[in-house]
Amino acid sequence: MTVEHPPLRDEIVPSPVVESEVVFDGAVWDVRRETFDLEGERLVREVVDHPGAVAVLALDEEDRALLIRQYRHPISSHEWEIPAGLLDVAGEDPLLAAQRELAEEADVVAEHWAVLVDYFSSPGGLNEALRIYLARGLTAVPDGELHERRGEEAHILHHRAPLDEVVDAVLAGHVHNSTLVIGVLAAHRMREDGWTSLRPADSPWPQHPTNRRH
Template sequence: MSGDLPGRPAGGAELADRRVEREVSRSEVVFTGRVWDVVSEDVVLPGGDGPATVTREFQRHPGAVTVLALDDDERVLFIRQYRHPVRHELWELPAGLLDVEGEDPLAAAQRELAEEADLRADSWAVLADWFNSPGGSDEALRVYVARGLSSVPEGERHVREDEEADMLVVRVPLDEARDAVLAGRVHNPGAVIGVLAAWTARALGWTTLRAADAPWPEHPRLG
C-alpha cells in the first residue's frame, strides 16, 4: 500500500529547488582549460554526528543557452554535430556557451540561432531551465522556444568552422521529434529537454511559457 512507502505526500507546488550556501573552507583551481576550469573545494556539510568537511571537485562552467526553433508547420530545427568525447554525431538544437562577457542570455540565444542555423525569430519565450550535471559541474542551461522564423540574408551569414563546418540542418515535426527522443534515438540533453518541454507546452496551449527575459537566479553568475 502507498501509505507504507517512505516519504510523505506532497503537492507539486512544493517542488522548487532552493539555493543553499554552505561554508567553503578552501577553494582551488586545479585545472585551467580553454573554456572551463576544474575546481577543488572543501565544503562543510551538516551530518548526523555534527558538521563534516568534505572535498568536492567540479567543473566551473560559463553555462549555455539552447534554442528550439519551431517553424509555422510546427517542425523543429535540428543540427547534426560531431561531439568528440562521446564519439558520436548528435542531433542537437542550436546552442552555445555564455562565454561573451556581459552578454544577456537571450541575446546569446539569438546570436547562436543566427550563427548555427542562419535564422532569426520574431517570438521568443523560455521553455525550461536545468543543471546539466549538478554532481560534477555548475553548468546551468536555459532552452528558449523561437517562432516566427525568417532567414538571415546571405551576405550577413556567419562562416562556420571546425565541428560546425559540415553541420547538417533538418526540420522535423514536433510529434516525430518527441517519438525519436522517447525511442532513445536522440541523446543530446538540450534536444531531449527542449523537445519534451515544447511538446508538453503545446499540449497545454503554450500557457507554461515564461517571458524571454525571465529571471535566471539559478545560474551561478547571473543570480
C-alpha cells in the same frame, strides 16, 4: 497520518566554502577542488567550472523543429541537437546569446521568444546551468550576413522535422542529446496546454552561473 513534504522547488543555499583552488586550468572550463561544510561535516569535491549555456528550440509555422547535426568528439558521434552555445561573453544577456547562436548555427532569426525550460546538466560534478528558449516566427538570415562556421560547426547539417516525429525519436532511443530531449519533451507537453506554461524571454534566472558564485 499526513507527512509534510517540502515544495517542489529547488533552493539555492551555498554551503560555507573553507578552501577553493583551481587544480586544472582548461581552454573552455576549469576544475576546482573545494572544501566546504555541510551540516557539521567537512567535505571535499572537485567541480567543473562552466560559464553556463543557452539553447533554442525553433519551431516553424508547421510546428517543425529546426535541428542541427554536428560531430561531438567526446562521444565519437554525429549528434542531432538544437542550436546552443556557451555564455562565454562577459556580461552578455542570455537572450541575446541565444539569438546570436540561432543565427550563427541555424542561419535563421526569430520574431517571437519565450523561456521554455531551465535545467542543470550534471549537478553532481558540473555547475553548468542551461536555459532553453522557444523561438517562433522564423526568417532566413540574408546571404550577405551569414556567419562563417569553423571547426566542428563548419560541417553542421540542417533539418526540419515535425515536433511529434522528434519526440518519437527521443522515446525510441534514437537521439540522445540532453538539450534536445528536454526541449522537445517540454515543448510537446506545453503545446498540449496551448503554450500557457511559457515564461517571458526576459524572466529572471537565479540559477545562472553568475548569480550563484560565492
